[in-house]
Amino acid sequence: MRLSEKQRNEPPVKLTRAEKREIQAIIRKYKGDGKAHSAQASIPYQAMYPDGICRVTANTFSKCIEFADISYQLAQADTKTAIFENLCDLYNYLDASIHVQFSFVNRKTDPKQYAKSFEIKAQGDDFDDIRAEYSGILQDQLVRGNNGLTKRKFLTFTIEADNLKMARARLTRIETDLLGYFKTMGAVAHVLDAKERLEVLHGVLHPDAEPFQFEWKWLAPSGLSTKDFIAPSSFRFGNSRMFGLGGKYGAVSFLNILSPELSDEMLADFLNTENGIVVNLHVQAIDQSEAIKTVKRKITDLDAMKIQEQKRAVRSGYDMDILPSDLATYGQDAKELLKTLQSRNERMFQITFLVMNTADTRQKLENDVFWAAGVAQKYNCSLVRLDYQQEQGLMSSLPLGANHIKIERSLTTSSVAVFVPFVTQELFMGGDAMYYGVNAKTGNMIMLDRKRARCPNGLKLGTPGSGKSMSCKSEIVSVFLCTPDDVYICDPEAEYYPLVKRLHGQVVKLSPTSKSYVNPLDINLNYSEDENPLALKSDFVLSFCELVMGGKNGLEAIEKTVIDRAVQVIYRPYLADPRPENMPILSDLHQALLDQHIPEADRVAQALDLYVNGSLNVFNHRTNVNIENRIVAFDIKELGKQLKKLGMLIVQDQIWGRVTQNRSQGKATWYFCDEFHLLLREEQTAAFSCEIWKRFRKWGGIPTGATQNVKDLLSSPEIENILENSDFICLLNQASGDRRILAERLNISPQQLRYDERFKKWRYDDLPILPQEWQYIIPAEKKGPFAVLRSLMERPDVTGLVCATDAGREGELIFRFVYQMAGCKKPFKRLWISSMEDAAIREGFAHLKPGADYDDLYQSALCRAQADWLVGINATRLFSILYHKTLTVGRVQTPTLNMLVDREAKISNFKKEKYHVVHIAAGGMEAASDRFMNPDDADATKTACAGAQAVCVSVKREKKTEQPPRLYDLTTLQREANRLFGFTAKQTLDYAQQLYEKKLLTYPRTDSQYLTDDMQPTAESIVSGLWPLLSFAAGLDIAPQFGRVLNSKKVSDHHAIIPTMEFVQKGFDGLTEGEKKLLSLVCCKLLCAVAAPHVYEAVTATFTCAGNEFTAKGKTILTPGWKEIERRFKASFKTDADEDAPELARELPEITEGQTFDPVEASITEHFTTPPKPYTEDICCERGIRNHP
Secondary structure, three states, X not given: OOOOHHHHHOOOOOOXXXXXXXXXXXXXXXXXXXXXXXXXXXXXXXXXXXXXXEEEEOOEEEEEEEEOOOOOOOOXXXXXXXXXXXXXXXXXXXXXXXXXXXXXXEEEOOHHHHHHOOOOOOOOOOOHHHHHHHHHHHHHHHXXXXXXXXXXEEEEEEEEOOOHHHXXXXXHHHHHHHHHHHHHHOOOEEEOOHHHHHHHHHHHHOOOOOOOOOOHHHHHHHOOOHHHHHOOOOEEOOOOOOEEEOOEEEEEEEEEOOOOOOOOOHHHHHHOOOOOEEEEEEEEEOOHHHHHHHHHHHHHHHHHHHXXXXXXXXXXXXXXXXXXXXXXXXXXXXXXXXXXXXXXXOOEEEEEEEEEEEEOOHHHHHHHHHHHHHHHHHOOOEEXXXXXXXHHHHHHXXXXXXXXXXXXXXXXXXXXXXXXXXXXXXXXXXXXXXXXXXXXXXXXXXXXXXXXXXXXXXXXXXXXXOOHHHHHHHHHHHHHHXXXXXXXXXXXXXXXXXXXXXXXXXXXXXXXXXXXXXXXXXXXXXXXXXXXXHHHHHHHHHHHHHHHHOOOOOOOHHHHHHHHHHHHXXXXXXXXXXXXHHOOOHHHHXXXXXXXXXXXXXXHHHHHHHHHOOOOHHHOOOOOOOOOOOXXXXXXXXXXXXXXXXXXXXXXXXXXXXXXXHHHOOOOEEEEEEOHHHHHOOHHHHHHHHHHHHHHHHOOEEEXXXXXXHHHHHHOOOHHXXXXXXXXXXXXXXXXXXXXXXXXXXXOOHHHHOOOHHHHOOOHHHOOOOOOOOOOOOOHHHHHHHHHHHHHHHOOOOOOXXXXXXXOHHXXXXXXXXXXXXXXXXXXXXXXOOOOOHHHHHHXXXXXXXXXXXXXXXXXXXXXXXXXXXXXXXXXXXXXXXXXOOOOOOOOHHHHHHHHHXXXXXXXXXXXXXXXXXXXXXXXXXXXXXXXXXXXXXXXHHHHHOOOOEEEEEEEEEEEEEOOOOOEOHHHHHHHHXXXXXXXXXXXXXXXXXXXXXXXEOXXXXXXXXXXXXXXXXXXXXXXXXXXXXXXXXXXXXXXXXHHHEOHXXXXXXXXXXXXXXXXXXXXXXXXXXXXXXXXXXXXXXXXXXXXXXXXXXXXXXXXXXXXXXXXXXXXXXXXXXXXXXXXXXXXXXXXXXXXXXXXXXXXXXXXXXXXXXXXEEEEEEEEOOOOOOOOHHHHHHOOOOOOO
16 A cells, blocks of 8 residues: 555644544454454455555456436436436446446434434524424434435446556546546536545445444554455355344345346336345446357357258148247347347447345345345346355445356346436435425435525415415524524515514514605615615616506606616715715605606606605605514515505615625525515516526525416516526425426426325325325326327317217216316317217207306316325325235225125124914914014914914005106116126126117116106107017006106206117117116116006904914005016016015905904914125115215
């Protein structure tokens, strides 16, 4: 080891006795017992030189570059492409003499030490308790995020050379070129010196976050080498599948690339872990000519194999063109590869992809390896443990540039570049950085020091209620607690008063009636960096007068001249003798304009008169408020609409004056301006505000503008200057139109517009997930049709649209989504039909309805869809997290499941009980007793009644009428189709939809069981046409009664389900068996609904025999009515659906009260209680438990 010239010339440093003891203790720790250390010998390098060059072997040397992350995964598609192409250029730069190793080290750090980096120091004032509480909040956020995990990225490049001098020269040239490639990609990179490289190696070999301690001057007196300072206490390689690393366990695996296509997100997914992991990608270029020769040899070998297979086929009598599929595929792939190498900017590389996991226990290690294997499986690759090669795997995972694992995969340039080493840029500054939230991609805290930015000016944009004021208040608190800076607030809505008062700040209330005055003409001698401060002040007065004049075209040139002339006049006394009483006020400006005696000056003076002598003279006074507090809010809410813009402009000027004063004291000034867009509406005012905005940065000011009127802001001609001078832009929830404008203006990618990326992980702390604004994406398979629709909507000759989706809730929602996603603003009308018949369609187009008539229907569908999403995503994640397994929860699914579980529990817990019934019979009469649970009681009753006399004590006759059923809605149709034919709800809906599309059935997705009043003629025609089509209706003679099925008030979206006239004309021809059954069921229901009521007489007779009571029931049918149609229908389909129904009472003989029957025959029947029936689709539909599409 040689010392550099600089180190040799440095004077010796005198150490204190305590420092010497500390150094000796460190040296003793690493020196141990003085014997040979196998751990040190295992680390595969020979020497580390101070400039960062490492001699790996006698003639192999390496250097290491550390590079920062960039926002690749959140970038626009063209930006991603540019980064990818630059990465390909980097790989193509490498020749066969350069070996490259990308290392990605995720290492845990000590949380206590890490938390100290943003601990807020006490300042001995009244707010130290708040500082302590705020520090605690930040530390809690640290625990929830991944900031306890440092993620570093390195590129180590290795070459061969005869000696160090030759190696240093070539490594320097390669280093310069590689740094250039990183700069092109936008990644900050620097070369590591030896101490930094040793620290990295120490971190990999000490995953328990042990601090690294090393100085070059310790080596000579101690006799130690650099390896002694980085080696762990021990290596253990006795196990074939894992190794010991100090007190930790580790395992190295390699990625077996099986997938024909690779994803640029694979590497990012490996690194997206909350545990320590080290990923290495060894890349070795193959000489281009050698690669082409190798591929050509392979093609020749494949052709020879092809000839052999053809010969074998001919001998066997097969067609010689039939080859094994693998041989044909490999031959084609090889030719494509050769073409790629010869005609495109592609080269061949050998890569080895290694993953090293470390953990405290074996079980934890196995879990981590299993997780990593799952990531590989996600991309159709496999992660294979390096059996009996764990030592070589560990040493290959050290960023030294040496690969000891000879498991390699050949890939072309673009395939290697798919392993993009970038994910997203972290915003985590040290020092005086303040907390701004959580990185949506990584879950890490955003700690930012705006004062260290190129331009600290900022904007906060969002809709009302999106949190702009809250964001400003949070930043104000951070500035107040963490820095000694001043804070000034322009508060148009009096929102900041409670906060400012709590921080013991000052609130200056400006209103036409207040006694607090601010002079708009105040100036100090530091007002401008020019020698003459009036140049900038004149701009302010021009802006002030422009607002006063209120013209649409701003000030005319002559008006600007007379105003500037007046400014020069009124400030002469003050500049000559800068005393407060010499400061001009508005009345001085007014008089100076009048003194010029020209029309333009008079016109300006007349406009100023209202603010000088009129009712709005609040600004015609000298300043009487003493602004000395650290935090000051200007409350201008009560200035009213007329004075608000003036007030904002004057406040801005006052704060500029304070910025200039603070600059001389070396103090920063923060300025928060709400409703910032108001200052950019008028041309002169916008120009002055923009000039101030640019000057703030140079003078130590940090302005922040907040607004909800993004369109007004972006329409200002000065917005380009504002955006160019604002490095900090906080975008809160945006209206959909504003989001598109901002995305285009600020180059925001679609990925960044999506929901918070941290929600990809299921965490309890993130619940509930409540989107501020719902976002929708178009599935890949729907993008083509959507593009066609959007292009049609955008055509200039298209002046309006017709919504012809399904006439229902879901159809309405689909149309509105497409309409909104296309950004269409053209008027639309609604086609509303319940049948696909030609006549119905023509009728619908002839009577199109206004689209606005269906806004409520759209809102109900939207509400239902959002409720499903909110309940589903939040409840599913909650219960899955609590019970450590995936448990899906749904708005409809879970209550239904609860009913099923409760019913199943009742069935499981049911205990069958036996009971007996005694029957008596005599003279054609049969009657039954109540239940007997005790068989002895039943036997005693039977014995007593046998041969005895029975007396009829009462006969009850009642005429009853069963009205015809209502027509089908979807629910009742699904229920009865399930009960009669065993169709599931989905089968029924599918059959109904098919019949609807064939124009044989009306719209099935309906919740009405009635027809509209105007449909009577249609219904009469359909019913009269059904008789010859339905075999079960032959010979029936009914007089249809349509009044019962007509009720327009009970039809919301669609009328009940009935057959169409198309069916009457075509019949059942060409229908499947299921369609025939369902259509027959609907026809039967229509006939039943218009048929006569079913009328019968119900008879209940009560008997006594031997002191016991018996009952007989019967019925006499008076008018069969609709029941006859239903009976015939069931008989025609031989349905046994009613076999479980209670047996119908038979007709009783003529019985009168007091009539006796003897002798009586008695018998006993044995029965068992039955459990509740399991829920079927029939029962669930009856209870309305279904997710109605």
